Amino acid sequence: MTGATPGPRLEAVRRRELARSYEAGGEHYDRIRPGYPQEAVRWLFTGIEGPAGAPGAEVADVGAGTGKYTRPLVSAGYRATAVDPSADMLRQLQQSLPGVETVVGTAESTGLPSSSMDAVTVAQAWHWCDPLAASTELARILRPGGILGLIWNQLDVSVPWVHRYSRIIHAGDVLRPGFRPVVGPEFVPDAPHTAHWSQPMTPEDLMELAKSRSYYLSASEPVRRKVLANLTWYLFDHLGHHPGEPLELPYLTLSWRMLRANAGAEGVQRP
Numbered sequence: 001m002t003g004a005t006p007g008p009r010l011e012a013v014r015r016r017e018l019a020r021s022y023e024a025g026g027e028h029y030d031r032i033r034p035g036y037p038q039e040a041v042r043w044l045f046t047g048i049e050g051p052a053g054a055p056g057a058e059v060a061d062v063g064a065g066t067g068k069y070t071r072p073l074v075s076a077g078y079r080a081t082a083v084d085p086s087a088d089m090l091r092q093l094q095q096s097l098p099g100v101e102t103v104v105g106t107a108e109s110t111g112l113p114s115s116s117m118d119a120v121t122v123a124q125a126w127h128w129c130d131p132l133a134a135s136t137e138l139a140r141i142l143r144p145g146g147i148l149g150l151i152w153n154q155l156d157v158s159v160p161w162v163h164r165y166s167r168i169i170h171a172g173d174v175l176r177p178g179f180r181p182v183v184g185p186e187f188v189p190d191a192p193h194t195a196h197w198s199q200p201m202t203p204e205d206l207m208e209l210a211k212s213r214s215y216y217l218s219a220s221e222p223v224r225r226k227v228l229a230n231l232t233w234y235l236f237d238h239l240g241h242h243p244g245e246p247l248e249l250p251y252l253t254l255s256w257r258m259l260r261a262n263a264g265a266e267g268v269q270r271p
Helices: 008-020 026-032 038-045 070-075 087-096 131-141 160-168 203-211 221-238
Strands: 058-062 079-084 101-104 117-123 142-155 187-201 247-260
Touching: 026 203, 038 070, 038 117, 038 142, 038 187, 038 247, 058 070, 058 131, 070 079, 079 087, 087 101, 117 131, 131 142, 142 160, 160 221, 187 203, 203 221, 203 247
Parallel strands: 058 079, 058 117, 079 101, 117 142
Antiparallel strands: 142 247, 187 247
């Protein structure tokens, strides 16, 4: 029926189709996509007692891709295992993090042993997951007192030029105000956090960033040409930027910490 709201099954099929657009292209993704500020990682483990809050805690970075979030985890002293459905992405990760174990798997089926992790992080990937099936699986691999961190980078659309840029590239990961990630009954939301930061870019980088988005990757050639033409006009003609000009692209990193429901609130000191 025209105008009908897509059902859960159709939404799941579309989600899988878009997610498959990232199964290749790891090198381009790693070069152009933003990383994560160390502040966001520090916050996630702040106030946590027990193994999850200790240096050297074992963390499964699920949906790790090329290691954008895995890197600050390792830099902070955590022992990371990277899980991702794309072998191409994981090969890219291994080039910069050769000591990190990698596993081809998904949030719904990680391939990791039960009770093997102190924490799980899912950065820029929860929207590709079935949240109920993934919650069950991630609770399975967590030890008692373990935590789940759900993290998103999004463009800071409170900045007018960034807001228009996000509309042109169809940046679907700009979360609505009041957004809270859906999790299964295995987890209880504990606390949110927002980090403000920026990434050095050029106008050419902004064009490449558009090409790394699922909208562009899954689009037809005529749609791709239209996106790039609109960006060329906006960045160079309308905003008046020059090729190679240094810019700062403002971002927000939004993090949510979740507790295992059966673990209660023990082991967590709230800020």
